[in-house]
Amino acid sequence: MTIILYDLAGAEPARRFSPYCWRIRLALAHKGLDVETVPWRFTEKETLPQPNAGRVPVIVDDGRVVHDSAAIALYLEERYPDRPSLFGGAIGEGLARFVQNWTEGVLHPALIPLLVLDIYRHIAPKDREYFRTSREKRFGMALEEVVKDREKRLPAFRDSLDPLRRTLGRQDFLSGAAPAYPDYIVFGAFEWARAISDFELLLAEDPVALWRTRLLDLFGGLARRAPAYGGS
Amino acid sequence: MTIILYDLAGAEPARRFSPYCWRIRLALAHKGLDVETVPWRFTEKETLPQPNAGRVPVIVDDGRVVHDSAAIALYLEERYPDRPSLFGGAIGEGLARFVQNWTEGVLHPALIPLLVLDIYRHIAPKDREYFRTSREKRFGMALEEVVKDREKRLPAFRDSLDPLRRTLGRQDFLSGAAPAYPDYIVFGAFEWARAISDFELLLAEDPVALWRTRLLDLFGGLARRAPAYGGS
Numbered sequence: 001m002t003i004i005l006y007d008l009a010g011a012e013p014a015r016r017f018s019p020y021c022w023r024i025r026l027a028l029a030h031k032g033l034d035v036e037t038v039p040w041r042f043t044e045k046e047t048l049p050q051p052n053a054g055r056v057p058v059i060v061d062d063g064r065v066v067h068d069s070a071a072i073a074l075y076l077e078e079r080y081p082d083r084p085s086l087f088g089g090a091i092g093e094g095l096a097r098f099v100q101n102w103t104e105g106v107l108h109p110a111l112i113p114l115l116v117l118d119i120y121r122h123i124a125p126k127d128r129e130y131f132r133t134s135r136e137k138r139f140g141m142a143l144e145e146v147v148k149d150r151e152k153r154l155p156a157f158r159d160s161l162d163p164l165r166r167t168l169g170r171q172d173f174l175s176g177a178a179p180a181y182p183d184y185i186v187f188g189a190f191e192w193a194r195a196i197s198d199f200e201l202l203l204a205e206d207p208v209a210l211w212r213t214r215l216l217d218l219f220g221g222l223a224r225r226a227p228a229y230g231g232s
Numbered sequence: 233m234t235i236i237l238y239d240l241a242g243a244e245p246a247r248r249f250s251p252y253c254w255r256i257r258l259a260l261a262h263k264g265l266d267v268e269t270v271p272w273r274f275t276e277k278e279t280l281p282q283p284n285a286g287r288v289p290v291i292v293d294d295g296r297v298v299h300d301s302a303a304i305a306l307y308l309e310e311r312y313p314d315r316p317s318l319f320g321g322a323i324g325e326g327l328a329r330f331v332q333n334w335t336e337g338v339l340h341p342a343l344i345p346l347l348v349l350d351i352y353r354h355i356a357p358k359d360r361e362y363f364r365t366s367r368e369k370r371f372g373m374a375l376e377e378v379v380k381d382r383e384k385r386l387p388a389f390r391d392s393l394d395p396l397r398r399t400l401g402r403q404d405f406l407s408g409a410a411p412a413y414p415d416y417i418v419f420g421a422f423e424w425a426r427a428i429s430d431f432e433l434l435l436a437e438d439p440v441a442l443w444r445t446r447l448l449d450l451f452g453g454l455a456r457r458a459p460a461y462g463g464s
Binding site for chain 1: 321324330331336338394402403405406407410414
């Protein structure tokens with residue numbers, strides 16, 4: 001049975017830019033499960049199936065509603081144990097939390113001040129006022145001010161990827177010789193960027209960029225075919 | 233057969249402060265293997281069994297010499313597959329590299345400017361000139377200058393632990409419900425600090441401090457019994 005995924009969409013319904021939803025798109029592909037995505041906008045909170053926390057991803061699997069990307073990944077692992085594993089056991093599952101917390105505590109906060117205006121430009125018109133108001137309140141300044149001089153901040157951003165870069169300099173994937181859910185957690189951040197911005201975050205020869213290319217190639221180019229800007 | 237571990241020692245032979253050697257002390261205990269440690273000093277490069285890279289840890293297991301902490305952990309996992317696993321499989325092994333690179337690229341560089349003078353004060357007298365000269369060259373200033381105002385830098389240090397803190401706020405160990413090699417990688421950094429410094433790095437209620445206490449309790453208090461300063 002096809003799983004339904006509520007997936008954050010931009011002004012164009014095909015442009016999907018939630019890093020959390022990308023994790024689940026790839027997790028579903030990893031498990032070889034069929035999916036039908038439903039484009040969803042920030043301000044459509046009432047259209048999500050219950051229970052939810054007002055955010056995507058939310059999946060519906062044969063009547064079961066599961067929300068929150070980490071909970072969905074654990075659900076898929078438990079519900080479909082005979083499919084390829086997302087975590088490779090309890091230790092991998094524990095360490096995936098660390099990867100998630102590094103991604104959300106270091107990588108996402110480093111990306112937002114580079115990309116927030118690009119996000120604004122791509123979201124549905126009805127979402128824009130909500131987005132600008134909430135984000136400008138958070139930053140205490142206009143979105144245009146937040147991204148000013150972002151080129152100068154690129155070296156510091158690239159330095160912050162050092163633990164990832166060192167790892168991918170030694171092995172093809174964050175999870176070792178083959179990709180698994182922790183790769184999708186980090187890759188989701190780069191898909192978010194690629195979906196809404198032509199700002200070149202990575203140098204072409206960066207091991208992180210080479211890994212991103214490998215992720216774009218996975219599952220018959222699932223991520224590569226999505227509407228996005230360059231970024232290999 | 234008892235495994236020999238060459239282990240960095242201070243002026244007191246019992247004071248062991250290499251973060252890399254601590255990883256292996258705990259990995260050997262995790263595998264339930266007997267060990268005899270040989271205290272070793274920075275300047276005793278000629279006393280290490282061959283092959284080595286002039287650093288510890290080096291182990292000798294039934295005539296086999298293995299050096300480099302990551303290589304030793306992989307060796308133990310392969311050589312003693314029936315003992316408790318250090319990695320829990322290929323994905324855990326892949327992610328352990330990320331934990332290692334975060335520890336060596338973020339945690340160690342954050343600790344050194346706080347602790348370098350304490351290290352100097354605890355190493356063997358014959359190692360001191362080598363240590364001061366090499367480290368002052370690296371920092372471009374006297375060790376006393378490097379650690380000046382370290383209290384002011386504590387909040388930034390604690391912030392840098394955020395991915396670890398968020399993870400340990402949700403689960404008892406970095407590797408999940410039970411400890412594994414990635415825990416020992418990070419804990420090694422704190423053992424290094426605790427062995428040579430009374431500088432309080434963590435607040436008592438910090439989830440990272442509570443995790444450190446759990447690690448100190450492991451294996452009959454193996455780490456707790458080692459000569460060290462407070463730090464729970």
